[in-house]
Amino acid sequence: MQLDNASVAQLREWESQLTEQYQAILAKKLNLDLTRGKPSAEQLNLSDAMDGLLQGNYIAADGTDTRNYGGLDGLPEAKQLGANIMDVDAANVLVGGNSSLTLMFQVMLTAYQFGLKDSASAWKNEGDVKFLCPVPGYDRHYTVCEQLGIKMINVPMTSTGPDMDVVESFIKADSSIKGMWCVPKYSNPTGVVYSDETVERIAKLGQIASANFRVFWDNAYSVHDLSPNAPKLASILEATRRHGTEDSVVQFASTSKITHAGSGVAFVAASAANLAGFKKFLNSCTIGPDKVNQIRHTRFLPTKDALMAHMGKHAELLNPRFDAVLTALGKAFDGTDLGAWEKPVGGYFVSFDTRKGCAKETVRLAAEAGVKLTPAGATYPYGKDPEDRNIRIAPSVPTVPEVVGAMEVFVTCVKLASVKQQLASLA
Amino acid sequence: MQLDNASVAQLREWESQLTEQYQAILAKKLNLDLTRGKPSAEQLNLSDAMDGLLQGNYIAADGTDTRNYGGLDGLPEAKQLGANIMDVDAANVLVGGNSSLTLMFQVMLTAYQFGLKDSASAWKNEGDVKFLCPVPGYDRHYTVCEQLGIKMINVPMTSTGPDMDVVESFIKADSSIKGMWCVPKYSNPTGVVYSDETVERIAKLGQIASANFRVFWDNAYSVHDLSPNAPKLASILEATRRHGTEDSVVQFASTSKITHAGSGVAFVAASAANLAGFKKFLNSCTIGPDKVNQIRHTRFLPTKDALMAHMGKHAELLNPRFDAVLTALGKAFDGTDLGAWEKPVGGYFVSFDTRKGCAKETVRLAAEAGVKLTPAGATYPYGKDPEDRNIRIAPSVPTVPEVVGAMEVFVTCVKLASVKQQLASLA
Numbered sequence: 126m127q128l129d130n131a132s133v134a135q136l137r138e139w140e141s142q143l144t145e146q147y148q149a150i151l152a153k154k155l156n157l158d159l160t161r162g163k164p165s166a167e168q169l170n171l172s173d174a175m176d177g178l179l180q181g182n183y184i185a186a187d188g189t190d191t192r193n194y195g196g197l198d199g200l201p202e203a204k205q206l207g208a209n210i211m212d213v214d215a216a217n218v219l220v221g222g223n224s225s226l227t228l229m230f231q232v233m234l235t236a237y238q239f240g241l242k243d244s245a246s247a248w249k250n251e252g253d254v255k256f257l258c259p260v261p262g263y264d265r266h267y268t269v270c271e272q273l274g275i276k277m278i279n280v281p282m283t284s285t286g287p288d289m290d291v292v293e294s295f296i297k298a299d300s301s302i303k304g305m306w307c308v309p310k311y312s313n314p315t316g317v318v319y320s321d322e323t324v325e326r327i328a329k330l331g332q333i334a335s336a337n338f339r340v341f342w343d344n345a346y347s348v349h350d351l352s353p354n355a356p357k358l359a360s361i362l363e364a365t366r367r368h369g370t371e372d373s374v375v376q377f378a379s380t381s382k383i384t385h386a387g388s389g390v391a392f393v394a395a396s397a398a399n400l401a402g403f404k405k406f407l408n409s410c411t412i413g414p415d416k417v418n419q420i421r422h423t424r425f426l427p428t429k430d431a432l433m434a435h436m437g438k439h440a441e442l443l444n445p446r447f448d449a450v451l452t453a454l455g456k457a458f459d460g461t462d463l464g465a466w467e468k469p470v471g472g473y474f475v476s477f478d479t480r481k482g483c484a485k486e487t488v489r490l491a492a493e494a495g496v497k498l499t500p501a502g503a504t505y506p507y508g509k510d511p512e513d514r515n516i517r518i519a520p521s522v523p524t525v526p527e528v529v530g531a532m533e534v535f536v537t538c539v540k541l542a543s544v545k546q547q548l549a550s551l552a
Numbered sequence: 553m554q555l556d557n558a559s560v561a562q563l564r565e566w567e568s569q570l571t572e573q574y575q576a577i578l579a580k581k582l583n584l585d586l587t588r589g590k591p592s593a594e595q596l597n598l599s600d601a602m603d604g605l606l607q608g609n610y611i612a613a614d615g616t617d618t619r620n621y622g623g624l625d626g627l628p629e630a631k632q633l634g635a636n637i638m639d640v641d642a643a644n645v646l647v648g649g650n651s652s653l654t655l656m657f658q659v660m661l662t663a664y665q666f667g668l669k670d671s672a673s674a675w676k677n678e679g680d681v682k683f684l685c686p687v688p689g690y691d692r693h694y695t696v697c698e699q700l701g702i703k704m705i706n707v708p709m710t711s712t713g714p715d716m717d718v719v720e721s722f723i724k725a726d727s728s729i730k731g732m733w734c735v736p737k738y739s740n741p742t743g744v745v746y747s748d749e750t751v752e753r754i755a756k757l758g759q760i761a762s763a764n765f766r767v768f769w770d771n772a773y774s775v776h777d778l779s780p781n782a783p784k785l786a787s788i789l790e791a792t793r794r795h796g797t798e799d800s801v802v803q804f805a806s807t808s809k810i811t812h813a814g815s816g817v818a819f820v821a822a823s824a825a826n827l828a829g830f831k832k833f834l835n836s837c838t839i840g841p842d843k844v845n846q847i848r849h850t851r852f853l854p855t856k857d858a859l860m861a862h863m864g865k866h867a868e869l870l871n872p873r874f875d876a877v878l879t880a881l882g883k884a885f886d887g888t889d890l891g892a893w894e895k896p897v898g899g900y901f902v903s904f905d906t907r908k909g910c911a912k913e914t915v916r917l918a919a920e921a922g923v924k925l926t927p928a929g930a931t932y933p934y935g936k937d938p939e940d941r942n943i944r945i946a947p948s949v950p951t952v953p954e955v956v957g958a959m960e961v962f963v964t965c966v967k968l969a970s971v972k973q974q975l976a977s978l979a
Contacts, residue, residue, distance in 0.1 A: 169610075169619040176848075177604030183596075183812075192596040192812040222649050223842040230837035238665075239699070265839070272666070272836035385610075385619040388844035409699035410657035412692070415650040417815035418845065421603075 126461045126540065128480070128547045136548050143541040147494065150534050155495030157531040162313070162473045162519045163386050164439070171438050172384040175425045183417060191416035197407055198400070202427075203419035207392035209429040211344055211378045213362050217394045219403065222414050225379035225391040229341060230269050231410075232375055232393065232403055236303070236339055237273050241372075241402035246337045248275075248303050257295060257305035259287035261476055261504030261515040263313040266306045266343070270506070277506035278302070282315050284467060286323035293326070293333065300335035310358045311346035314476035314504055314517040316469020324359040331370030339399075342376040346472040348436045349382060351444050355471055362394065371396040380422055382473065383435065390414075390422050446520040446528050450475045453532035463543050475518040476504070482513045483542045490538035496531045553888045553967065555907070555974045563975050570968040574921065577961050582922030584958040589740070589900045589946045590813050591866070598865050599811040602852045610844060618843035624834055625827070629854075630846035634819035636856040638771055638805045640789050644821045646830065649841050652806035652818040656768060657696050658837075659802055659820065659830055663730070663766055664700050668799075668829035673764045675702075675730050684722060684732035686714035688903055688931030688942040690740040693733045693770070697933070704933035705729070709742050711894060713750035720753070720760065727762035737785045738773035741903035741931055741944040743896020751786040758797030766826075769803040773899040775863045776809060778871050782898060789821065798823040807849055809900065810862065817841075817849050873947040873955050877902045880959035890970050902945040903931070909940045910969045917965035923958045 126139070183192045185200045198204075199220025207218040221228045232241070237254065240246035248254045255276045258267065262282075270277050278295060281288045286309070296302050307327065309319040319327075327340055342361055365371045372395075380389030393403065426432045451468055454477065458464050466477045479487055484501035491498050499517040502508040518535070520528045553566070610619045612627045625631075626647025634645040648655045659668070664681065667673035675681045682703045685694065689709075697704050705722060708715045713736070723729050734754065736746040746754075754767055769788055792798045799822075807816030820830065853859045878895055881904065885891050893904045906914055911928035918925050926944040929935040945962070947955045 163621045166617060166620075169617065172619075173608055173610070176606045176608075176610075176844075179603045181600055181603075183600070183603075190593060190596065192599075192815060193593075194590045194808070194813045196814075222651075224649075224838045224840075227838045234661075268836050272833070381621070385844055386621045387623075387840050388619060388842045406699070409695050411651045411654045413651075413814050415815045415842070415845070417603075417812055418842070 126463055128543055129462050131547070133548065133551055136544055136551070139540070139544045140548060143537060143544060146537050147490065147541055150494045150537060153495070155530065155534065157495060157523060157527050157534070158497045159518050159520060159523065159531050159535070160497050160499045161522050163522060164382055165442065165522050167442050168439055168521070169385055171435065172425065175384060175421050178421055178424050183420065185416070185420055189416065191420045194412045196413045196416055197404055197411070199414060200416055200419050200423070202423040203390060206390070206423050206426060207378065207394065209432055210347055210380070210383070211376055211392060211394050212347065212360060213376065213394040217362065217396070217400070219393045219395070219400055220414060220419055221391040221393065223387060223389055223391060223418070225343070225345065225377045225381070226265055228391050228393050229266070229343065229377055230272070231406065233269055233273060233341070235403055235406040236337065237275065239406055241339070241399055242337070248337060251301065253301045255299065255302045257287070257292060257302060258506050259306065259312070260506070261314055261510070261517070262306060263308060263343070264503045266341070267506045279506060279511070282312065282317060284317055286312070286317060286319035289323055289326040292330070296330060296334045302334065303337060304339040304341060305330070306341050306343065308343050308345060309361070310344060311349060311469055311472025313345065313472065314474035316467045316472050316474060316476065318356045318358055321359045324361055325364055328361055328364030328370060328374070329368050331365065331373030332368060334373070338373055340374045342374050344376055344378045345382070347378055348432060349439070349473070350436065350471045351440050351447060352470050353437070372398050375399055383432070384422060384425065388418070390419055443521060445525045446523070447475065449525055449528040450518055450520050450532055453529070453536055457536035457540070463539060473519060473521055475520070477516045477518060478514045479516065479539055480514070480543050480546065483539070483546050484510060484513045484516050486542040486546065487516060487538045490542055491534055494534050494538065496534040498535070553890060555970055556889050558974070560975065560978055563971055563978070566967070566971045567975060570964060570971060573964050574917065574968055577921045577964060580922070582957065582961065584922060584950060584954050584961070585924040586945050586947060586950065586958050586962070587924050587926045588949050590949060591809055592869065592949050594869050595866055595948070596812055598862065599852065602811060602848050605848055605851050610847065612843070612847055616843065618847045621839045623840045623843055624831055624838070626841060627843055627846050627850070629850040630817060633817070633850050633853060634805065634821065636859055637774055637807070637810070638803055638819060638821050639774065639787060640803065640821040644789065644823070644827070646820045646822070646827055647841060647846055648818040648820065650814060650816055650818060650845070652770070652772065652804045652808070653692055653696070655818050655820050656693070656770065656804055657699070658833065660696055660700060660768070662830055662833040663764065664702065666833055668766070668826055669764070675764060678728065680728045682726065682729045684714070684719055684729060685933050686733065686739070687933070688741055688937070688944070689733060690735060690770070691930045693768070694933045706933060706938070709739065709744060711744055713744060713746035716750055716753040719757070723757060723761045729761065730764060731766040731768060732757070733768050733770065735770050735772060736788070737771060738776060738896055738899025740772065740899065741901035743894045743899050743901060743903065745783045745785055748786045751788055752791055755788055755791030755797060755801070756795050758792065758800030759795060761800070765800055767801045769801050771803055771805045772809070774805055775859060776866070776900070777863065777898045778867050778874060779897050780864070799825050802826055810859070811849060811852065815845070817846055870948060872952045873950070874902065876952055876955040877945055877947050877959055880956070880963055884963035884967070890966060900946060900948055902947070904943045904945060905941045906943065906966055907941070907970050907973065910966070910973050911937060911940045911943050913969040913973070914943060914965045917969055918961055921961050921965065923961040925962070
C-alpha cells in the first residue's frame with residue numbers, strides 16, 4: 126500500500142475492503158487493552174518469593190535495624206543495588222521510597238522552589254522556567270512540569286536519541302531553559318537507546334546552558350533488555366566527570382518493573398553537591414525511607430548477576446509479546462507509506478507514527494472495535510501531538526494471542542484511518 | 553527543696569552537695585540516651601511476623617493485585633485500618649506511603665503552593681502565611697513550616713490542650729493565620745489529651761478563621777495507650793460536621809509506632825473536598841502507594857480488636873519505662889519549686905519544665921555526665937524556647953535499669969542547674 130501515489134479509485138477500493146474488514150472485527154466484540162505499561166501477573170510472580178525472605182533477620186550489613194526510623198539516604202547495600210541497576214558508583218546513589226516519579230517530582234520541586242545548591246539557585250527566582258521534552262515521551266514527566274508551572278518545549282526524537290542540534294540551539298538561544306527530560310535506554314515510548322555521541326553531547330550541555338541547568342535522566346529501563354546482546358548505554362556520569370559538568374545531570378531508576386510494580390525501591394544518582402541539596406529538602410518531609418523493603422530487595426537481588434538473571438526471566442515473558450507487535454507491524458506496513466516505527470530490543474513499548482493527522486482517528490476506531498490504546502497525544506506535552514501521528518503500544522499485560530488479536534485490529538484501523546484521510550485530502 | 557525562699561547559705565550547701573553527687577556520676581562514665589522517640593527492639597519484635605504473612609496471596613479483598621501499579625488512594629481494607637486507628641469513617645481516609653510526615657508536608661505544600669480547593673485558594677497568593685504552634689511541640693512540624701517559609705506563632709499548651717483563648721484571639725486578629733498544628737492525643741511532648749471542650753472549640757475555628765484555614769491534626773498516638781482505661785479523644789470529624797467546618801481539619805496518622813517504624817503505612821483523613829484536592833496533587837507525583845505493604849498490614853491487623861490487642865503488648869513494654877521516669881520525677885520534685893510535668897498515660901514522651909533559664913544548662917550537664925537528652929529548645933519553633941525551660945524525655949528505647957540510671961543523672965542535673973542559677977540571680 127502506497128497512499129501518496131494511489132488514485133482515488135484505488136483508495137476507494139481499499140476503503141471499501143478495509144471497511145468490510147473493520148465491520149467483521151466489530152462483530153467479534155473484542156475487549157483488549159494495549160494501554161498499560163506495566164508488568165503482567167506472570168512477571169509479578171517472578172518476585173513473589175520476596176515475602177518471607179527475611180526469615181526474622183532484619184539487620185542490615187552495617188548493623189542497622191531496618192525496622193526502626195532513620196537512614197535518610199538508604200542502606201549501603203540498597204545503594205549498591207541502585208548502583209547495579211544504574212551503572213554508577215554506590216556513593217552517588219540515594220535510595221528513596223517506592224516511586225521514582227516521586228523522586229523526580231521532589232528533585233524538580235527542590236530545584237524549582239528551594240534550590241538544589243542554595244535558595245539563590247532556585248529556578249523560580251528567574252521568572253519563566255522552561256524544560257526541553259524529547260517527543261514522543263512519557264506523559265508523567267510532563268505532568269510534573271505542568272504541576273510546577275514549567276513550560277515545555279518539544280524536541281524531536283531520532284533513532285539515536287533527542288535531536289541534539291535542536292537541543293543545543295534551543296539552549297544557546299534561551300537562558301530560561303533549565304533542563305531536559307531523558308529516558309536514555311529503551312526510551313518511553315520509542316524504544317530508542319541513546320547513542321554514545323548523544324550521551325556525550327548531553328554531558329556537555331552543562332557547558333553551554335544557563336546556571337542550575339539539570340538533565341533529568343530517567344533510566345527506567347536500564348536493565349530491561351529483551352536480548353543478552355543488548356545495546357550498552359554510555360555512562361553519563363563518567364562523561365559529565367570528564368567535562369566538569371557532574372552537577373548538570375540527575376539520574377533516576379526503580380525496581381518497579383524488576384520486582385513488584387509500585388512496591389519496590391526507587392533511586393536517585395547524582396553528584397555529591399546535588400545529593401546534599403536534595404537531602405536537605407528530604408529532611409523537611411521524611412524521617413527516612415522504608416528500609417525493610419530495601420533489605421528485602423537486596424536479599425532478593427544481592428548481586429548484578431542475580432539482577433540480570435532475574436531480568437532474563439522477564440525477557441522470556443516479554444519477548445513473544447514484542448515479537449507479535451513487530452511481526453504484525455512489519456507484515457502490514459513494511460514497504461508502505463502508512464507509518465514508521467522503531468524496533469525496540471528492550472523496555473515496555475513500541476511507538477508507531479501514523480501518517481500526519483491519523484493517530485486520533487486510529488485510536489478512536491480501535492476503541493470502537495474493543496481495543497484500548499493510549500490516547501493519541503498522551504506522549505506529547507499538554508497532550509498535544511502537533512502532527513497527530515504518535516501512538517504508544519504497550520504489549521506486556523495481554524497474553525500473546527491477545528496481542529496478536531489486538532494488532533490485527535490495530536493495523537486495520539491504521540489502514541482505514543489513513544485511506545479515509547487521504548481520500549478526504551484529495552476531495 | 554524550695555529555691556525561691558532559700559537563703560544563700562542554704563543554696564551554697566545544696567550546691568556543694570549536688571556538685572559532689574554530680575562528680576560521682578561523672579566518674580561512672582555513663583553512656584545513656586533519652587533522646588529518641590522511637591520503639592525499642594523488643595517493641596519491633598512484636599511485628600516481625602509480618603514478613604511471610606502473605607503466603608503467596610497478594611490479592612486484595614476487591615480483587616486488586618497489590619503487586620502492580622495504581623490505586624492512588626489505597627486499598628479499601630487499608631482505608632479501614634486507617635479508620636480503625638483514627639476513629640473516622642473509611643470513606644474519609646486516603647492511604648499513603650511509609651511516612652505521615654511526608655503526607656503532612658505534601659498536604660501543606662498543596663495548601664500553600666497549589667491550593668487544596670483550586671489554584672485561587674493557595675495560601676501563597678495571600679503574601680505572609682502564619683501557623684499557630686502549641687508549645688512545646690514536635691520539631692518536625694516546625695521544619696515543614698520553615699521549609700515552606702510559613703511563619704510560626706507560639707501558643708501555650710495547657711493540661712487540656714492549646715490555650716484556646718489565645719488561639720481564638722490570634723485567629724480573630726490576623727487573617728494571615730492559615731492553620732494550626734495539633735497532636736491531640738498524648739501530645740508530643742507533654743502527653744496531654746485534648747479535652748472535649750478543646751476539640752469542640754478547635755472544630756469551630758473554621759467559623760472565625762480566614763478562608764482556607766486548616767488545622768493539621770497529627771493523631772500520631774491515637775491508639776498508643778498505656779492503660780486499658782485510656783482517656784478518649786472526642787471526634788474532631790464529627791464536631792466539624794456539626795459545625796459545618798469539615799474542610800477546616802486534616803487528620804494524619806501512621807503505623808510507624810504500631811508495627812515497624814519507617815516501614816509502615818501512613819494515612820490522611822479529611823473531607824471529600826480536601827481529599828479531592830490532595831489527590832489532584834498526588835497524581836502529579838506518584839502512580840500510587842506501596843499496596844503490598846498495605847495488605848501486609850491489613851492481614852496483620854485485620855480488626856480494631858486485633859489492633860488494640862497488639863497495642864496492649866506495646867504498653868506492657870513501655871509502662872515500666874514511663875513508671876521509672878515518673879517515679880524519679882515525683883521522688884525528686886514533688887513539693888519543690890524546681891519543675892513541672894504532666895503524667896502521660898500514653899504516647900512516647902514525658903515533658904519536663906525546669907525553672908526559667910535552666911533547660912540548656914541541665915541538658916549540658918547531663919551530656920557531660922553521659923546522658924543524652926533532646927537539645928533544649930528543640931520543642932519550640934526555630935529551636936527557641938523563650939524561657940529556656942522545656943526538656944523532652946523519651947524513655948522507650950533504653951532498658952528499665954538504663955532509664956532509672958539516666959533519671960538519677962537527670963534529676964541531679966536539674967537540681968544543680970537550678971541551684972546555680974538561683975545563686976547567680978541573687979549575686
